[in-house]
Amino acid sequence: MRTPRTTWRTRARTAVAAAALTMAATLTAPLAHADGAAPPVLTDGFGLTQVAGGTEVHSATDFTITVTTPQVAGKHKIRIFLPSGYRTDPGKRWPVTYFLHGGGGTVDDAAAAPALRSDSMITVVPDAGLKGWFADWVMQNTAEGAxxxxxxxxxxxxxxxxxxxxxxxxxDHRAVVGLSMGGFGALHYGEARPDLFGHVASLSGGIDFGMAEVRAAVLATELNLTGAWCAVSTSTPSGTGQCTGYGPMVDSDAIFGSPYPVLNADRVWKAVDPAAPVNLAKLAETDVTLYTGDNDVIDHFTAIAARNVKTRMDTLGLPSRLVDYGDGSALAPTCDGGHNYGCWAPALADYIPRLQDSFGTAG
Known part of the structure; x- marks a missing residue:
């Protein structure tokens, strides 16, 4: 007996639907590393939407997701380092450190600092753009978009x-740590949201907006003037500084408005200046650590900025720790006292165990 044509059509449609479901499941299922480990399945929310197929699994404890948000144009990566015991101890909760990369950098720069892969905490490395400067920009209609x-x-x-x-x-169990551009971001975020972060560390940070040289560094990123700041403030997987620029040129007033101190035109710069005493006072209950070298044209100025912040915190009666490693000889053989991961990696190796102890003391 001949099978009715409608039955064949039904079977075909069923097969197509099953294939579509299989394909959808394949596209949305978490990827597995060669060792068979798959990252945790994360749920969209808080304005973040994960990009299908945008997950990268680097190891059993290291993965990157890609998200979109109306707040920032384009796709953006978030790299996450999990402690080795995260899967084997499912009842345990972990402290979190947010690591903020430098100008011209990416989330993959964190791989140049092994200390960030800690078995005592989760490390989260969010994309900050080539020149995001950890700010809600004054201008939202530039080539960068939102x-x-x-x-x-x-x-x-x-x-x-x-x-x-x-x-x-x-x-008490959340820290924000950054270097160069991210050094500004770490101190600024600690001041903007002391309810979120109990621990702040800035490495070679542009943390004094009262200095013309620091403002000039921000302007250089806006105008895509590549130079020493760009060349050594990022890292390839081998740890060698390299970057190709800060992206499309935008108006010099795009991020913080006019930088010129005329008729209060620079009011946004002053409002977010991490070195301003009114902002430093917000760190009264926060553990603050500053690192800087003083042996190249960039860290010469970050050292001045760090000393200014330290002096003002001392005046306010607020505890802080400044490690000025000068030419780097006392820090590590890889450190020349300059603006690079040869110094930042050992500085983080000094800081992270101290941070872990603080997390442990907090209970």
Whole structure:
């Protein structure tokens, strides 16, 4: 007996639907590393949408997701280092450190600092753009498009991580650490949200907006003037500094408005200046550590900025720790006292164990 044509059509449609479901499951399922480990399945939320196929699995404890958000134009990566015991101890919650990369850098720069891969904490490395400067930009209609980096990081990434990973979601167990451009970001975020971060560390940071040289560095990124700041503030997997620029040129007033101190035109710069006493006072209950060299044209100025911050915190009666390693000889054989990962990696190797102890003391 001949099978009715409608039956064949039904079977064909069923087969197509099954194939589509299989393909969809394949596209959305987490990838596995060669050792068979798959990253945790994260759920969209807080304005973040994960890009299908945008997950990279580097190892059993190291993976990167790609997200989109209306707050920042384009696709953006978030790299996550898990402690080795994260999967084997499913009842345990972990402190979190947010690592902020430098100008011209990417989330993969974190691989140049082995200390960030800690078995005592989760490390989260959010994209900060080539020149995001951890700010909600004054101008949102530049070639960069939407650029609300501060909102992206503090109001989206932080709660997204707490909702999806087993974190200890309080300030005593949350740190923000950054270098160069990210050094500004770390101190600024600590001041902007002391309710979120109990620990702050800035390495070779542009942390004094009262200095013309620091403002000039921001302007150089806006105008895509590549030079020493760009060349050594990022890292290839081998640890060698290299970058190709800061992206498309934007107006010199795009990020913080006019930098010129005339008729209060620079009011945004002053409002977010990490070295301003009114902002430093917000760190009264925060552990603050500053690192800097003083042996090249860049860290000569970051050293001045760090000393200014330290002096003002001392005047305010606020504890802080400044490690000025000068030419680097006392820090590590790889450090020349300059603005590079040869110094930042050993500085982080000094800092992270201290941070882990602080997390442990907090309970």
């Amino acid at each position: 650029a609300n980096w501060e909102t992206f990081h503090l109001e989206q990434v932080v709660p997204f991580i707490d909702a999806n990973l087993r974190t200890v979601a309080d300030r």
